[in-house]
Amino acid sequence: MTFATLAEALTLVFQLQVLLAILGGAVYGLFIGALPGLTATMATALLVPLTFYMAPLPAIALIVSSTAMAITAGDIPGALLRIPGTPASAAYTEESYAMTRNGDAVRALSIGFFFSATGGLIGALVLLITGPALARLSLNFSSFEFFWLALLGLLTCALVSGANPVKGAVSLAIGLLIATVGLDVTSGQPRFTFGSIELSGGISFIPVMIGMFAFSEILRGLSNASTGDLPKASAESGKQRPYQGIWPLLKTYPFSLLRGTAIGSSLGALPGVGGDLAAWIAYGISARFSKTPEKFGKGHPEGLIEATSANNAGLSSAWIPALVFGIPGDAVTAIAVGVLYMKGVAPGPRLFVENPTMPTAIIMSFFVANLLLFPLGYVAIRCARMVLAVPRNVIVPMILVCCFLGSYAINNTLFGVGIMLVAGLIGYVMERNDFPIAPVILGLVLGPVLERNFIMSMQISRGNLMGFFDRPVACVLGIFVIGMIALTIFNSLRKLARSSDGGGGGDAQNAFKP
Amino acid sequence: MLKDVIKTGRRVFCATGLALVATAGAAMADWPEKAVTLIVPWSAGGGTDATARAVASELEEAFGQPFNVVNRTGGGGLVGHSAIANAKADGYTLGIITIESTMYAAQGLSGVTPDDFTYIGRFNADPIGINIAADAPYGDAKGLIGAMEEDPMSIAASGANRGGLSHLAWVGLLDKLGIPADQVNWVASDGSAPALQQLASGAIDVVSTSPAEAQSLVDAGEAKTVALISSERSSLYPDLPTTSEIFGTDWSPLPFRAVAGPKGIPDEVVSKVEAALKDITEDPEFISLMSSRGFSVAYQDAATFEQTVKSSAEGLTAAMKSAGLTQ
Numbered sequence: 001m002t003f004a005t006l007a008e009a010l011t012l013v014f015q016l017q018v019l020l021a022i023l024g025g026a027v028y029g030l031f032i033g034a035l036p037g038l039t040a041t042m043a044t045a046l047l048v049p050l051t052f053y054m055a056p057l058p059a060i061a062l063i064v065s066s067t068a069m070a071i072t073a074g075d076i077p078g079a080l081l082r083i084p085g086t087p088a089s090a091a092y093t094e095e096s097y098a099m100t101r102n103g104d105a106v107r108a109l110s111i112g113f114f115f116s117a118t119g120g121l122i123g124a125l126v127l128l129i130t131g132p133a134l135a136r137l138s139l140n141f142s143s144f145e146f147f148w149l150a151l152l153g154l155l156t157c158a159l160v161s162g163a164n165p166v167k168g169a170v171s172l173a174i175g176l177l178i179a180t181v182g183l184d185v186t187s188g189q190p191r192f193t194f195g196s197i198e199l200s201g202g203i204s205f206i207p208v209m210i211g212m213f214a215f216s217e218i219l220r221g222l223s224n225a226s227t228g229d230l231p232k233a234s235a236e237s238g239k240q241r242p243y244q245g246i247w248p249l250l251k252t253y254p255f256s257l258l259r260g261t262a263i264g265s266s267l268g269a270l271p272g273v274g275g276d277l278a279a280w281i282a283y284g285i286s287a288r289f290s291k292t293p294e295k296f297g298k299g300h301p302e303g304l305i306e307a308t309s310a311n312n313a314g315l316s317s318a319w320i321p322a323l324v325f326g327i328p329g330d331a332v333t334a335i336a337v338g339v340l341y342m343k344g345v346a347p348g349p350r351l352f353v354e355n356p357t358m359p360t361a362i363i364m365s366f367f368v369a370n371l372l373l374f375p376l377g378y379v380a381i382r383c384a385r386m387v388l389a390v391p392r393n394v395i396v397p398m399i400l401v402c403c404f405l406g407s408y409a410i411n412n413t414l415f416g417v418g419i420m421l422v423a424g425l426i427g428y429v430m431e432r433n434d435f436p437i438a439p440v441i442l443g444l445v446l447g448p449v450l451e452r453n454f455i456m457s458m459q460i461s462r463g464n465l466m467g468f469f470d471r472p473v474a475c476v477l478g479i480f481v482i483g484m485i486a487l488t489i490f491n492s493l494r495k496l497a498r499s500s501d502g503g504g505g506g507d508a509q510n511a512f513k514p
Numbered sequence: 515m516l517k518d519v520i521k522t523g524r525r526v527f528c529a530t531g532l533a534l535v536a537t538a539g540a541a542m543a544d545w546p547e548k549a550v551t552l553i554v555p556w557s558a559g560g561g562t563d564a565t566a567r568a569v570a571s572e573l574e575e576a577f578g579q580p581f582n583v584v585n586r587t588g589g590g591g592l593v594g595h596s597a598i599a600n601a602k603a604d605g606y607t608l609g610i611i612t613i614e615s616t617m618y619a620a621q622g623l624s625g626v627t628p629d630d631f632t633y634i635g636r637f638n639a640d641p642i643g644i645n646i647a648a649d650a651p652y653g654d655a656k657g658l659i660g661a662m663e664e665d666p667m668s669i670a671a672s673g674a675n676r677g678g679l680s681h682l683a684w685v686g687l688l689d690k691l692g693i694p695a696d697q698v699n700w701v702a703s704d705g706s707a708p709a710l711q712q713l714a715s716g717a718i719d720v721v722s723t724s725p726a727e728a729q730s731l732v733d734a735g736e737a738k739t740v741a742l743i744s745s746e747r748s749s750l751y752p753d754l755p756t757t758s759e760i761f762g763t764d765w766s767p768l769p770f771r772a773v774a775g776p777k778g779i780p781d782e783v784v785s786k787v788e789a790a791l792k793d794i795t796e797d798p799e800f801i802s803l804m805s806s807r808g809f810s811v812a813y814q815d816a817a818t819f820e821q822t823v824k825s826s827a828e829g830l831t832a833a834m835k836s837a838g839l840t841q
Contacts, residue, residue: 045558045585049567139736142717143708183589186702188621188677188839190589197596197625201588271711325714326730327707331557334707338564341807348730411593412584452704459701460670460717471717 009360012057013368021058022065022365026372029066030380033073036083036214036402038409039206040070041331048335056343060336060362065369067332068120068315072373075112075308076384080105081399083214083406087205088279088314090441091156092307093213095283099299105388106381110243111304113377115257119309120370122261123268123316127363132352134317135324138269143456144468146270148477150450153277155484156284157439167435174430175443178203179451186455198415205444207407207420212437215403215424218396220431242381253305256286260306261313268314271321271328276445282310316366323347323359545605545783549580553601553609555594557587561809565638565771566610568803569794576790590675592618592625599630601776605783608634608775613679613767616827620834621677628827632779635791636772636814636822638804641744642673642683643725643754645737647713655741655760658720659691666693671720672701672709677839679830680706680722683743683767686833690763695837713737724769725751726808743767750810767826767833770812772819788816 012018025047032043043066051059074085079096099108127134157172181192182202193199250257260282267278286306287296296303319336321327326347328334340347345358352359387395407420427437461467469475552570556562563585570581586594591614598609611631619627644655652658662669666688673680681702685695703709706723713721714736721728722743731737742748745758745766757763773791775783794800795813804811814822834840 041558048558048564049571052571139711139714140716142712142715144717145715183592183623183675185675185704188590188623188675190623195624197589197593200623200625201593271707321711324730325710325734325736326727327711327714334560335558338561338807342564342803344806346729349734411586411588413586452702452708456672456701456703456708456712457717459699460712462667462699 005356005360008357009364012357012361013061013364017055018058018061018365019368021054021062022368022372025062025065026069026369026376029069030073030376032066033070033085034076034380034384036077036081036085036210036399036406038070038406039086040067040074041335042409043067043070044332044335048339051339052342056340056345057358057361057365059339059343061365061369063332063336063339064319064362064365065372068312068366068369069373069376071315072113072116072120072308072312072377073380075116076109076380077214077402079108079112080384080387081214081402082217083399083402084209084441086311087209087276087441087445088307088311090209090213090438090445091280091283092304094297094436094438095299095304098297099301099304100388102299104299106242106385107245107301108299108304109377109381109384110246111249111301112308113373113381114243114246115260115305115309116312117370117373117377118257119261119264120312120315120373121367122258122309123265123313124363124366124370126261126265126313127316127320127366128360131320131359131363132324132349134266134269135320138271138321139325140473141270142471142474143453143460144471144474145477147450147453147457147468148474148481149267149270149277150446150453151481152477152484153280153284153446154442154450155481156280157442164434164436168439171430171435171437171439172443174426175440175445176447177443178208178440179444179447185452186459198413201411202448203419203444204410204416205441206410207416208423208444209441210403210406211420211423211425212427212430212440214399215420216427216431216437218399218403219424219428221392221396242378249301249305253302256302256306257309259285260309263306264310264313264315265317267310268317269320271318277449278310278314279307280442280446283307312370316363319362319366323351323362324349545780545786546577546579548606549582550577550605551601551607552581552583553594553598553607554583554585555587555591555598555609555612555614556585558585561807562610562612562771564807565804565809568800569610569637569773569791572794572797572800573787573790576793577786589623590614590678592623596625598774599626599776603632603776603778603780605775605779608773608779608783608787611772611774613769613826613830616823617677617679617682617830617834620827620831620840622840628823630777631774632777632784633816633820633823634773634775634784635788635816636770636819637791637795637811638771638809639768639812640724640726640750640808640810641742641746641748641756641766641768642680642722643728643739643751644684644741644743644757645710645713645721645723645725645728645732645739646719647716648732648735648738650719655755655757658740659688659693659761662688662693662698666697667699669720670699670701670718671722672703672712672718673706673722674703674709676700676702677834679767679769680709682830682833682837682839683765684720684722685837686765686767686829687743687757687761687763689833689836690765691761695833698837710737724808725754729808748810750805750808765829767830768822770819770822770826771809772814784816 032038077083078089078093082097084090084093096108190200263282264278283303286303322333328337407416410416554566570583573581586597595615601607689695706727709721712718725739742756744756795811
């Protein structure tokens with residue numbers, strides 16, 4: 001990319017029409033994202049008719065800024081009401097909600113917005129420099145490599161499940177089991193559908209997520225109504241300004257930000273796997289290498305910083321395989337590719353050669369959209385604080401309405417509402433018995449990825465398990481993952497031996513630390 | 515701009531309020547006197563969705579009532595197709611159906627058979643192409659089939675789920691060429707995007723999908739389209755030879771997109787929409803919109819289309835039998 005291209009792209013982006021589109025998309029994305037259960041995909045799909053009447057760049061800029069905003073704003077209901085906005089944000093919902101319960105809601109939201117935006121800015125910068133090269137690299141990944149990455153993602157379960165890894169593993173298995181419901185892609189056979197056509201479509205993670213996190217929380221509130229379990233705005237947080245105290249955090253955890261951004265940028269570029277995986281792996285790695293892993297899950301900023309920055313950095317990377325090779329990595333980029341085609345801008349390598357200003361301008365609009373996150377986030381945090389001031393008997397019915405709307409809107413059927421209610425009951429029973437919820441979502445999101453890539457690989461290697469080590473990258477990933485598992489087993493055995501020697505009670509969580 | 519925003523707002527409102535609108539029901543005076551729901555069995559943003567939305571906005575213009583696109587996804591399209599077939603036959607719930615609707619019954623999936631629809635008209639049909647890696651040792655379709663004849667298991671192909679149209683088009687062709695279809699290595703994937711990724715990474719050898727989907731990879735010099743599994747050349751890719759030309763087969767499984775409704779909707783609705791659809795497919799704006807995304811416009815009226823559905827259902831059922839996929 002030459003300087004001239006950059007300058008040309010800048011002049012394209014800094015047209016009133018484009019900037020208005022970015023601003024409009026951001027405000028719209030903020031609203032959709034902040035409503036629990038409404039997703040970035042839905043926000044994008046609803047924008048498509050509008051793009052018919054727009055020029056190519058404003059149309060894409062609109063989609064870019066609304067997704068960036070919707071995904072970031074999805075952290076608001078996660079932090080305040082424990083309703084994660086995206087499967088990625090489910091990785092750190094517990095953490096930010098714990099912060100809110102400690103009376104630090106403003107801090108949780110500030111971290112969310114600030115590090116999302118920073119991660120997004122760095123991610124966009126990385127793309128600007130490495131874009132097409134990164135895309136070529138991502139093309140080398142096949143189902144063999146994706147399988148290992150998905151397995152690595154599942155391993156983070158041990159790190160998100162808090163004090164009891166065994167119960168975490170049970171939760172994960174429940175998630176994996178739910179993921180098997182529906183038509184099996186490999187054989188075309190229905191599994192666990194009990195003759196229901198609705199179930200043959202599988203169980204979508206959105207109603208499960210809303211049910212398990214939000215609805216179960218309401219149930220819990222009802223069952224100990226007198227104490228009032230919902231978080232309140234503490235006197236201190238009432239005075240706290242948005243972004244207050246961010247600078248010391250930035251100085252304390254610079255590596256978390258950089259590592260999160262690196263994980264997000266690189267994993268995000270892998271089509272179909274990256275986006276959801278990045279935040280989970282970032283959170284897991286953060287806990288694994290933290291100096292204070294025991295603080296995770298109790299409202300500690302470190303993992304939050306790493307995961308949110310990974311989340312937004314991955315967002316822009318996901319566009320790279322879509323722009324360079326026309327292979328969309330998720331629903332949002334699939335819609336965007338469609339819009340590009342309709343605007344006569346066919347994605348592909350020719351786009352970068354014949355019309356390099358266009359992809360550069362698209363990445364630049366990521367930049368502007370992420371910059372906008374700072375001021376809009378400020379406003380959003382100030383408004384969000386009011387949510388906590390609303391009396392409990394008003395907020396609970398509102399959450400309930402949001403639960404119903406969000407799970408209904410996913411497929412416009414009452415079936416989703418049913419799933420949400422059942423998931424809520426299961427989630428309530430699980431939490432009562434100290435089974436963590438996040439691993440269920442992890443299993444539900446990664447289950448299909450793991451299974452499909454495993455089956456595809458086995459079909460390709462014709463049943464030979466050594467196929468997973470045939471390709472160089474797969475081999476390295478495989479050894480790394482197996483090494484992680486072996487190390488964990490070894491450490492827990494050693495702990496066990498030591499604790500039986502000393503007669504002391506072994507701390508199960510420490511078994512997972514080196 | 516403001517008008518558009520209002521329009522989008524209305525769509526959002528309509529989408530959430532649909533259940534109410536759809537069940538309200540009213541005596542048929544002069545169809546349509548209220549909003550019509552258009553069910554799409556595939557996800558928002560995909561090819562079928564994009565064409566459906568284009569058709570919906572043109573129908574809206576033609577009839578002066580909103581045509582609301584509702585995506586009912588899941589189960590390889592089964593959920594949405596059965597929602598169309600089981601809708602109230604008052605003409606206020608129609609849908610966009612695809613060729614998968616002809617295959618569920620033979621797969622042993624209950625819910626939808628080709629007899630459950632009232633066919634209104636087809637607006638698109640695009641052949642499936644055979645795509646291979648650019649550096650594959652066999653340069654063309656003949657070489658590829660030659661390699662398959664030597665060892666059918668050595669070539670891994672993908673493009674969709676097992677029993678999906680890409681799969682059937684591929685095994686159907688091989689079956690016609692005398693290659694034992696039950697020995698073919700089909701790698702089940704969740705659509706063409708992951709399959710193309712596999713092709714580019716060198717893990718598999720063939721992807722059967724529409725040439726439009728593979729276009730970017732072809733441009734990048736990673737893949738090439740060697741033939742269309744069809745008996746007629748595509749107007750969008752006039753240079754691509756067909757398998758009928760190369761091998762003299764008569765195998766032409768054309769995926770279609772068409773408007774249909776539940777069985778028994780009023781004749782008035784069928785004739786009105788059929789006529790409107792014919793006009794739409796002749797509208798240059800619609801044609802250029804379709805071709806910009808790599809979709810050709812191929813209109814068929816209700817009667818002709820019903821015949822197409824019946825014959826492709828027969829051909830595909832036969833292909834499924836040969837691949838050992840029928841129940």
